[in-house]
Every structure is written in C-alpha cells, then in structure tokens.
Amino acid sequence: MPCAWKVLLIGFTFLASFARAEVLKLLAEDGFPPYSSGQANNVEGLSVDIVRSVFRTQHIEVKFEAVPFSRCMAKVQAGTELGCFSTTYDPTMLNVLIFPDYPLLITSAIAIAHKDSTEGKVDEVNDLEGKKVAVTNGFSYGPEFDYHPKIEKQFVSSDSNVLKLVAGKRVSHGVVNFLTYYYLLGKQTEIVKKNLKVLGPIGTGGLYLMISKQHPLGEQTARKFDAGMDSLIRSGEYEGLLKKWGEKFKLSLNDIRYMSATNKDPLRVPKKEK
Secondary structure, three states: OHHHHHHHHHHHHHHHHHHHHHHEEEEEEEEOOOEEEEEEEEOOOOOHHHHHHHHHHOOOEEEEEEHHHHHHHHHHHHOOOOOEEEEEEOOHHOOOOOOOOOOOEEEEEEEEEOOOOOOOOOOOHHOOOOOOOEEEEOOOOOOOOOOOOEEEEEEEEOHHHHHHHHOOOOEEEEEEHHHHHHHHOOOOOHHHOOOOOOOOOEEEEEEEEEEEOOOOOOOHHHHHHHHHHHHHHOOOOHHHHHHHHHOOOOOOOHHHHOOOOOOOOOOOOOOOOO
16 A cells, blocks of 8 residues: 555544544433423433533534433433533542533522411521421432431422422422423413412532543543533623523523522532633
8 A cells, every 4th residue: 555545544433533532422401491402312401412512522422311310310420421411519429420510500409488488587597497408319409408407308200290299288398499480480380370479599509410420531531521621712702692591581691690600509519710
C-alpha cells in the first residue's frame, strides 16, 4: 500500500475513534417533569436541554437513556454508568459520586396541604416536624429533610400521587418540587386542582448531574461539564433556556432567575468561586 494511503487510513481511523470518544451516554430520570421525563432514548425537559447544551459547547454529543431515579442512582454509584441527573448535593455520597462545581439549576421544594387545612405557613423543614408527609419514593429533597427523624414520610410512586393523597386528606402534607407542582397541577382532575394549596418552601438547593467516581471518565466528564456550563452562561444561552421553560408555565424571567446556576447552592458551602 502506498505510504500516502497508509497515512490517510491512519488519519481516518484516528478521526473515527475521536468521534466515538466524543459521544457520552448519560442516564436521565424518566419521571421528573418538567426537568426530565420520557422513555428509552426519548427524553425531554429543562435539565435535558441544559445537559445537552452544556456538552455541545465542548463538542460532545450526549445520548440519553430514561430510567427510574432509584436505578439511576444505583448504576452511577456502582460505576456501571457514567452519570445521571438530577439530584441534590449530598456530602454523604462524596466517596462514590462527583458533583460538578456548577449545578444544573437551583430549585426549591414546596410543602402543600388540602385547601381546607388549618396548617400554618411553612418556611423551613422543621415546620413539618410531627407531620405525615407524602413524598415520592427515591427522590431527594435535601439532606435536612431526607434524614429528619421527626418527620413521618409516606412514600408513593410519583409526584402526581403526592398531589392526590393530599387532595384526598390521606396525609396532612405533601412535598414536591415547585416547578413540578405547577406542571402536574394542569394535568389533574378539577377535584384535585381545587383542593390543594401551597404552604411555602422548605428550602432551596441545586439539582446536579451526578457523576460516578468509579467510572474511568468520571473526573474528565466533571471538568468538561463545568467548562461547558461556564461557556453557556457567558454566552447568554443558559438564561435563554430558563426563559423558554418559564414561559411554558407563564413565569417571567424575573420569576425564575433564582433558579440560575450562577446562584449559590445553600446546600453546598462553600461553593467554588469562578
């Protein structure tokens, strides 16, 4: 074979390998709308758009696989999958997980009750002490709530079921993500819709792409994610994504600016300065 053809063949082989290396597979929650939901390789949501856009700035294509959150956590902790989203920052998991410096966004969990409930306003986790609270099995609402010994948690299969239990007075309270609440409210029956009220937030925290510490691409992927998020924020594209998704729920950019990943995650102190 002529030398020139050998050089070309080697070059094409290298380019093909490089192209394959620049495709990442990540797990995405299958039931956390409007952040991430779907089936098989067809997922959509605000978190999905952010992850895809972040890695695109690094010339990396992302392939998604939708899985339940519990399976997502187990596979990433074991190192059999590279990464998954979304979860709150949990310092007890730092031996197996990498949390990038940037969250995908900052969000809040809210407490809800039946509209006729005499329960008072909720401003923090401790306001739910002694209460029976419906939550979605496998979801994290921040360490303070997740590990609180004086809150009786009733685990259900979905956020939609949380709303139904509260509307039916089967529990005194429910806790759901605020954007998920407004997303799901529009899909409930009129009976459920009219029998719910928001008592207030139990706290805010970042939602992260969690990356396996055991996976050989873990550290590298975390660095590329942070570089990509920095680029996305500086270009203004990140704010554009927040605006687009806020408009779906009739929320202005001012209404959701607190969700920006440029804000400090109160569950993660100190936060690395950029």
